[in-house]
Amino acid sequence: MNKVFLCRETVREETRAALVPGDIKTLTTMGYDITVESGAGEKIGYTDDEYSNAGAKIVRSPDEGYKLCNIIVRINKNDDIGGIRENTLHISSFDVFNQRNAIKRYAEAGIKLVSLEMIPRTTLAQKMDIQSSQASLAGYYAVILAASKLPKIFPMMMTPSGTITPARVFVIGVGVAGLQAIATAKRLGARVEAFDTRPVVEEQVKSLGAKFIKIDLGEMGQTEQGYAKELTAEQIELQRKGQIKACAHSDVVITTAKVFGRKAPVLLTKDMTAQMKSGSIIIDMAVKTGGNVEGSDPEKEVILDNGVRIIGGDSLERFIPIDASKMFSGNIFAFLEHFWDAEKKTFRLDTEDEILRGCLITSDRKIIHKSFIE
Numbered sequence: 328m329n330k331v332f333l334c335r336e337t338v339r340e341e342t343r344a345a346l347v348p349g350d351i352k353t354l355t356t357m358g359y360d361i362t363v364e365s366g367a368g369e370k371i372g373y374t375d376d377e378y379s380n381a382g383a384k385i386v387r388s389p390d391e392g393y394k395l396c397n398i399i400v401r402i403n404k405n406d407d408i409g410g411i412r413e414n415t416l417h418i419s420s421f422d423v424f425n426q427r428n429a430i431k432r433y434a435e436a437g438i439k440l441v442s443l444e445m446i447p448r449t450t451l452a453q454k455m456d457i458q459s460s461q462a463s464l465a466g467y468y469a470v471i472l473a474a475s476k477l478p479k480i481f482p483m484m485m486t487p488s489g490t491i492t493p494a495r496v497f498v499i500g501v502g503v504a505g506l507q508a509i510a511t512a513k514r515l516g517a518r519v520e521a522f523d524t525r526p527v528v529e530e531q532v533k534s535l536g537a538k539f540i541k542i543d544l545g546e547m548g549q550t551e552q553g554y555a556k557e558l559t560a561e562q563i564e565l566q567r568k569g570q571i572k573a574c575a576h577s578d579v580v581i582t583t584a585k586v587f588g589r590k591a592p593v594l595l596t597k598d599m600t601a602q603m604k605s606g607s608i609i610i611d612m613a614v615k616t617g618g619n620v621e622g623s624d625p626e627k628e629v630i631l632d633n634g635v636r637i638i639g640g641d642s643l644e645r646f647i648p649i650d651a652s653k654m655f656s657g658n659i660f661a662f663l664e665h666f667w668d669a670e671k672k673t674f675r676l677d678t679e680d681e682i683l684r685g686c687l688i689t690s691d692r693k694i695i696h697k698s699f700i701e
């Protein structure tokens with residue numbers, strides 16, 4: 328198993344490519360045989376010739392690639408799986424918790440599905456972690472987007488014409504995206520406050536020069552993988568109350584609060600957004616998994632009666648596709664490299680390996696991942 332096919336993305340809004348020519352060159356030198364669908368890199372400025380010069384063969388259609396290859400690599404899941412041969416390893420992000428039917432169809436077609444979001448969060452697998460690589464870029468971009476929409480500037484300015492006070496930014500959820508959002512807002516000169524339910528985060532927030540808002544929610548903690556635990560309804564209510572002041576005086580609120588595999592909690596209700604200042608910007612980065620902000624919409628910006636704008640900030644890394652592709656490609660490269668058997672010149676399909684066991688969802692026409700076996 329060493330024939331890799333890089334597909335052109337079929338999701339209209341997608342701007343990234345799952346592999347860039349530099350990584351293809353190294354994979355080819357290792358012994359992988361790479362085929363690329365024509366146009367796969369066009370949105371990030373890579374021509375077919377550049378992929379070809381890196382050692383890839385170019386094909387005109389997905390079907391041609393499916394016939395030639397036994398490993399498929401793409402950013403997003405694809406619903407059209409007719410033409411993919413049995414036992415092909417399909418590697419992509421998959422949003423598995425919301426795609427139970429799609430998982431079944433992949434299993435029935437005999438496709439071995441690797442969902443990149445399920446790669447365990449271990450030190451060894453860190454370089455394969457698309458969640459982290461993409462979330463940190465998205466966190467950066469959320470701040471840039473907010474700054475470009477805010478009718479005032481971020482830094483303090485003392486000039487003969489007067490003094491401008493710094494913008495106030497409140498970040499709710501300080502994981503990978505939140506930390507990068509704080510760092511970016513600080514670099515732009517804003518006054519930043521933040522909150523997260525995982526107690527370990529307080530030190531990280533302070534080390535970036537931001538203020539940690541203290542809200543006592545009782546027992547919280549985190550999972551073994553470093554994810555937040557789901558709050559009870561009472562805890563969510565306490566959190567909302569504890570955040571009212573910070574929201575009301577903020578020019579920008581960025582929410583990134585997700586609970587892995589579950590719906591995101593609603594942390595900003597209509598009552599709370601109604602108290603914010605006109606012109607303030609809210610970016611809800613959890614909009615696709617239920618949303619942290621009441622009324623946020625993944626498809627469009629919502630302007631409230633009081634002039635507050637809510638932006639559904641899903642997949643913001645798509646706005647910076649050159650770096651996002653480079654990092655995604657680096658993650659795929661690390662995955663393919665980790666499982667490369669240099670002697671046998673093949674991908675080592677080792678289901679005892681902790682990383683593969685964590686992210687292989689289907690195999691031998693069955694759903695094999697413990698989280699999805701019904």
Ligand code: NAD
Pocket residue numbers: 447448449450452453456458459462499500501502503504505522523524525552553554555558566583584585586587592594
């Ligand atoms: P995530 O996207 O699941 O959630 C984003 C943040 O929201 C998290 O910090 C979470 O604690 C927070 N959150 C959830 N509910 C909340 C609520 N009600 N209020 C406020 N905040 C809430 O998480 P993530 O960013 O992917 O990662 C979380 C942590 O996992 C990281 O900070 C890191 O410590 C760890 N991690 C480890 C590795 C690794 O070891 N390989 C890789 C990446 C991340």
